[in-house]
Amino acid sequence: MEVTSLGYVLIQMRDPSEWLDLGREVLGFDGSTDAEGRVRLRMDEAPFRYLILKGDEDRFLRAGWEQGEAEYNATLEDLRRHDALLSEGDAAESELRSVQAFVVARDPSGNEFELFYGRSKSSQAFVSPVAGARFVTGSLGLGHVVLPAHEHAATTDFYQQILGFGMSDALTLPPPAEGAPEMRINFLHAGNTRHHSLALFDGPAPSGVVHLMTEMHSLDNVGQCLDRVQAKGLPVVATLGRHENDRMVSFYFLAPGGIPIEVGYDGLLLNKETFVPTTSTRGDVWGHVYDFPG
Numbered sequence: 469m470e471v472t473s474l475g476y477v478l479i480q481m482r483d484p485s486e487w488l489d490l491g492r493e494v495l496g497f498d499g500s501t502d503a504e505g506r507v508r509l510r511m512d513e514a515p516f517r518y519l520i521l522k523g524d525e526d527r528f529l530r531a532g533w534e535q536g537e538a539e540y541n542a543t544l545e546d547l548r549r550h551d552a553l554l555s556e557g558d559a560a561e562s563e564l565r566s567v568q569a570f571v572v573a574r575d576p577s578g579n580e581f582e583l584f585y586g587r588s589k590s591s592q593a594f595v596s597p598v599a600g601a602r603f604v605t606g607s608l609g610l611g612h613v614v615l616p617a618h619e620h621a622a623t624t625d626f627y628q629q630i631l632g633f634g635m636s637d638a639l640t641l642p643p644p645a646e647g648a649p650e651m652r653i654n655f656l657h658a659g660n661t662r663h664h665s666l667a668l669f670d671g672p673a674p675s676g677v678v679h680l681m682t683e684m685h686s687l688d689n690v691g692q693c694l695d696r697v698q699a700k701g702l703p704v705v706a707t708l709g710r711h712e713n714d715r716m717v718s719f720y721f722l723a724p725g726g727i728p729i730e731v732g733y734d735g736l737l738l739n740k741e742t743f744v745p746t747t748s749t750r751g752d753v754w755g756h757v758y759d760f761p762g
């Protein structure tokens with residue numbers, strides 16, 4: 469049953485205010501902190517796209533996937549059948565997310581995720597604290613998430629069969645070092661035209677996520693964000709470049725908690741009537757010199 473988009477992500481930090489500063493000063497997200505010290509970051513009319521919870525360890529927690537109500541109810545049955553359902557959110561947790569209902573589940577590689585329906589919009593217009601910063605979101609979701617997936621084939625099947633994702637591109641890269649295995653990344657689209665909302669990497673990710681992508685409206689938006697990243701002294705872990713499969717021009721940096729963020733522009737939109745999934749053997753048209761931790 470088809471997921472429509474990536475609605476939100478949850479991150480856990482010992483000090484969530486680090487992400488409030490990052491959101492407001494570097495990325496251009498609008499942010500607020502509540503009485504419990506949780507940070508909400510907005511990119512558009514959604515009440516938040518990033519929720520940073522306080523916890524004893526810095527790490528990525530979960531992606532939150534949106535469905536329609538009928539699809540949601542049907543998917544719950546499938547998740548139960550596959551022994552993937554972990555818990556159902558209570559009223560207070562649903563209110564925190566501004567959703568009608570949600571559940572927590574787990575994919576075959578052990579990544580927890582949330583599935584929800586019925587999210588309300590914020591009554592306040594989104595205004596970036598950074599002049600001119602604008603994001604490509606709305607029905608396309610907040611961007612994309614790349615997850616570690618040691619059970620690569622089973623996890624790819626899971627997202628296709630249970631959550632209705634479609635394959636966009638299967639990328640195989642040569643071994644990064646002699647004696648190392650090839651690297652495989654499967655890119656999947658949800659029920660919107662973004663080339664991929666999810667990708668699955670067959671290797672580890674120390675922070676719990678390989679990276680999160682946020683898409684901006686112009687190359688100037690991206691370049692000015694890179695200036696802000698460098699002015700803050702945050703580590704740039706991939707230079708500017710253009711990806712082969714989704715044509716995104718982007719750079720990557722390390723956010724608090726060691727979470728890699730891709731900031732991009734010009735991502736490919738699919739025509740789902742005519743699109744044929746591809747296989748690639750190179751990740752980039754140009755640029756993207758990678759220096760990821762681990």
Ligand SMILES: [Fe+2]
Pocket residue numbers: 612614679681730
């Ligand atoms: Fe990406």
